[in-house]
Amino acid sequence: MTKVSMTVNGKTVSGDVEGRTLLSGFLRENLNLTGTHVGCDTAQCGACVVHVNGEAVKSCNMLALEADGADVGTIEGQANQDGSLNVIQQAFQDHHGLQCGFCTPGMVMSAAALLKENPRPTEAEVRKYLEGNLCRCTGYHNIVKAIMAASGQDVSSIAAE
Amino acid sequence: MPKDSGIGASSKRREDVRFLTGAGNYTDDINVHGQAYVHFLRSDIAHGRIKSIDTSAAEGMPGVVKVFTGKDFEGVGGMPCGWEVTDKHGAPMQEPPHPILAQGKVRHVGDPIAAVVADSLEQARDAAEAIDLDIEELPAVMNMKAAAQDGSTLVHDDLKNNICYDWQLGETDDAKVDEVFANAAHVTTLDLVNNRLVANPMEPRVAVGEYKRGTDDYTLFTTSQNPHVIRLLMCAFVLGLPEHKVRVVAPDVGGGFGTKIFHYAEEAFCTFAAKACNRPVKWTSSRSEAFMSDAHGRDHVSKIELALDADNNFIGLRTNTYANLGAYLSTFSSSVPTWLHGTLMAGNYKTPVIQVNVKAMFTNTVPVDAYRGAGRPEATYQLERVVDKAARELGVDPIALRRQNFITQFPYDTPVALTYDTGDYNGTMDKLEVAADLAGFAARRAESEANGKLRGLGINCYIEACGIAPSNIVGMLGARAGLYDAATVRVNATGSISVMVGAHSHGQGHETAFPQVVADMIGIDESMVEIVHGDTSKIPFGMGTYGSRSLAVCGSAMVKATEKVIEKAKKIAAHLLEASEADIELKDGQFSVAGTDKSVAWGDVTLTAYVPHNYPLEVEPGLEETAFYDPANFTYPAGAYACEVEVDPETGQVTVEAFNAADDFGNIVNPMIVDGQVHGGIGQGIGQALLENCAYDENGQLLSASFMDYAMPRADDVPFYGVDHSSQTPCTHNPLGVKGCGEAGAIGSPPAVVNAVLDALNSGGKAVEHIDMPVSPSRVWAAMNS
Numbered sequence: 001m002t003k004v005s006m007t008v009n010g011k012t013v014s015g016d017v018e019g020r021t022l023l024s025g026f027l028r029e030n031l032n033l034t035g036t037h038v039g040c041d042t043a044q045c046g047a048c049v050v051h052v053n054g055e056a057v058k059s060c061n062m063l064a065l066e067a068d069g070a071d072v073g074t075i076e077g078q079a080n081q082d083g084s085l086n087v088i089q090q091a092f093q094d095h096h097g098l099q100c101g102f103c104t105p106g107m108v109m110s111a112a113a114l115l116k117e118n119p120r121p122t123e124a125e126v127r128k129y130l131e132g133n134l135c136r137c138t139g140y141h142n143i144v145k146a147i148m149a150a151s152g153q154d155v156s157s158i159a160a161e
Numbered sequence: 162m163p164k165d166s167g168i169g170a171s172s173k174r175r176e177d178v179r180f181l182t183g184a185g186n187y188t189d190d191i192n193v194h195g196q197a198y199v200h201f202l203r204s205d206i207a208h209g210r211i212k213s214i215d216t217s218a219a220e221g222m223p224g225v226v227k228v229f230t231g232k233d234f235e236g237v238g239g240m241p242c243g244w245e246v247t248d249k250h251g252a253p254m255q256e257p258p259h260p261i262l263a264q265g266k267v268r269h270v271g272d273p274i275a276a277v278v279a280d281s282l283e284q285a286r287d288a289a290e291a292i293d294l295d296i297e298e299l300p301a302v303m304n305m306k307a308a309a310q311d312g313s314t315l316v317h318d319d320l321k322n323n324i325c326y327d328w329q330l331g332e333t334d335d336a337k338v339d340e341v342f343a344n345a346a347h348v349t350t351l352d353l354v355n356n357r358l359v360a361n362p363m364e365p366r367v368a369v370g371e372y373k374r375g376t377d378d379y380t381l382f383t384t385s386q387n388p389h390v391i392r393l394l395m396c397a398f399v400l401g402l403p404e405h406k407v408r409v410v411a412p413d414v415g416g417g418f419g420t421k422i423f424h425y426a427e428e429a430f431c432t433f434a435a436k437a438c439n440r441p442v443k444w445t446s447s448r449s450e451a452f453m454s455d456a457h458g459r460d461h462v463s464k465i466e467l468a469l470d471a472d473n474n475f476i477g478l479r480t481n482t483y484a485n486l487g488a489y490l491s492t493f494s495s496s497v498p499t500w501l502h503g504t505l506m507a508g509n510y511k512t513p514v515i516q517v518n519v520k521a522m523f524t525n526t527v528p529v530d531a532y533r534g535a536g537r538p539e540a541t542y543q544l545e546r547v548v549d550k551a552a553r554e555l556g557v558d559p560i561a562l563r564r565q566n567f568i569t570q571f572p573y574d575t576p577v578a579l580t581y582d583t584g585d586y587n588g589t590m591d592k593l594e595v596a597a598d599l600a601g602f603a604a605r606r607a608e609s610e611a612n613g614k615l616r617g618l619g620i621n622c623y624i625e626a627c628g629i630a631p632s633n634i635v636g637m638l639g640a641r642a643g644l645y646d647a648a649t650v651r652v653n654a655t656g657s658i659s660v661m662v663g664a665h666s667h668g669q670g671h672e673t674a675f676p677q678v679v680a681d682m683i684g685i686d687e688s689m690v691e692i693v694h695g696d697t698s699k700i701p702f703g704m705g706t707y708g709s710r711s712l713a714v715c716g717s718a719m720v721k722a723t724e725k726v727i728e729k730a731k732k733i734a735a736h737l738l739e740a741s742e743a744d745i746e747l748k749d750g751q752f753s754v755a756g757t758d759k760s761v762a763w764g765d766v767t768l769t770a771y772v773p774h775n776y777p778l779e780v781e782p783g784l785e786e787t788a789f790y791d792p793a794n795f796t797y798p799a800g801a802y803a804c805e806v807e808v809d810p811e812t813g814q815v816t817v818e819a820f821n822a823a824d825d826f827g828n829i830v831n832p833m834i835v836d837g838q839v840h841g842g843i844g845q846g847i848g849q850a851l852l853e854n855c856a857y858d859e860n861g862q863l864l865s866a867s868f869m870d871y872a873m874p875r876a877d878d879v880p881f882y883g884v885d886h887s888s889q890t891p892c893t894h895n896p897l898g899v900k901g902c903g904e905a906g907a908i909g910s911p912p913a914v915v916n917a918v919l920d921a922l923n924s925g926g927k928a929v930e931h932i933d934m935p936v937s938p939s940r941v942w943a944a945m946n947s
Contacts (some may be wrong), residue, residue: 035182039303135876
């Protein structure tokens, strides 16, 4: 076991992990931050996306030890200070961008990373960016719409919600 | 104006808040104090005879609690099948045993052979590698037609052959069918494959079993669409436990699409092992494990023949299908190619003579069962492909051919056992023609061609039978369960309401939509109503969520229970208002005496029910009612879909340029949620048509066992969809007039996509007669260049 320390959602945390412990496992099992989901074992589905030093990262594809000393953000730290939904989360609710909710944390974290680097993405840019995030419920329609709405674009001309 | 609350409002989903903030409670988020972990050692060959299993080394590995093999389950029942199909000669289907852990033989890649329970998952995995297996490999039974031949290798040695049943529906007189075809002016014939799919809800399956020695109680937390069904099957058929000693909890479930209906060996194992190990036992499926242990979907090989008269009226239809059931009978597998498939072969058309023939086959593959649509997509795909082919052969407009043959009089008794209560197929087609701007297609095709691309337009109609269904009917057809549902409406003293429902929400938004109904009936705010689901210790015995049944069946039970509540509350209100019960009206949460200004509020009546000081003595205190609802018929959602594709003639790449759906779901409670359900179904249907294929090699090796190999649709594979459900013919036999919307998209979209591709491949000088799903670039290119 090796001791690992990092900042998660603004708080300093540490724990003892095996060398093979993944960041997703450390978050879920050691820190009980179960909002980060694991939907596959080949880094394809993106349900486990978190932010590591500001970058979107698939936490199932990174060892916990690799995140030693890093600044990690998870879905649990995304809401506003007063507990209300942030702009992206609110857009997902407003536009029915989620159904079962399992892929949702990864979608929100990827959307945040996209909008940070591209504040007004086109539909095609959103779709391209999400190629690492699988959703089986929504057919992506309302996810793409929600992200465009979160960027401040008028989505009222896009077909039904 | 759209409504802002109650039935018909696009109320925002209350469950979203927890899902968006990481506060959901999925089964893998549940950890029970002291739990151990199980890892299943699964067969890596398709078919073999187990000579020996030596677990001694594994048992001595660090952290190992116990190692189980098939021997540990010899006194335990096997996984049951919930539907006994009778073959066309009147004999019951062949029903082989399905042990929890393999006994004697392994029959598919992924078949569990042994299970290691250890302090950690890693230790369980490590120990599983130390199990010494001696398995004699046998030839794999993979090709269904070959498997049906005498002399084929047997998947199950004790069966007479690999045919589970040879089933028929519709016209039983072969000579009569032959005569229809002999007299036809035109016959269109099509051989096609409905590709094997993996449902792949984003949450893999999980089971946590717990046993309390002090009270002899079990709890199973599991990723299920129907916790009461799991409890019944596991207790009565597998483990022999009294139901009242077992609690099954399905908390937040991350998608199901059918594959989480079934009772799986891992659930029974964790429950059994929790007692055997005297520790809670947890299993979390990896995605690779899901590919080889979740029930698969579809996998039909069919020949369909359509006979038309000289005026292009459909006069006869005959199908011959081989349906793959895999190595064992999954819970509802036998019903899918039969009563959920053959019954839909009339589609939207008044074809007078129909004969459906299905041979269901055992093969050395993962069991196949219901996947979104379950039999209905397979029926629709055959029918709508052959109708389109007939239109092309006859040189007539495919929409006109469909319209000409539509059923227009309701109720309509089909030749394949159903009675459609209501519908308006021209109505949905009218909506589609406008929404999809079909009049502008020629110009769009010209534009595509100017850019060097082929453009195609594909039309599809569908009907489905949802809200399964009258228990007495399905019982006659072989179902070993009733298919009612149940709801308890518990009004609290201060007027808020908890509704305990048998349906389970795993993405459908019941927690939002169901309260809309109850709140609307009483005239109170939706936030005063909360849904409780997914826990057998809290909810009445309901059959769960599948087959687009939740609102049509469980919602009807909820309406009936709410009506009982209102009826009783009116008695109390009448007492308080010193009026006759018959004069009491309920509106906007106020009970009033008709024709007067006397009224009492909902909350005052509910408080009186629980603090019955000034109270009618003949009425029991309290305000809680339960209702069970058994439908009188199926519901029949129907619609018309249009897909436009571009095909790159250089590469064979197909791009979906536009997709429009016009559905008739009857009345609608939450249009936003309904749209979302259709979107998701279309996404999965486009996936089946263009991308997804669960592939095996000839030796039974599963070639597509990860998201690296199984092509799931991604955001940039699909367009925005147009969804219209303004054509509404309400269901005539349930109180809400609802039909169900969960599967329509997945049923209606694959034929629309493939018809569009074929339309493109019959333009620009091309003439391609047939292509199978998934319509991959290599298949398109090969078809164009053959």
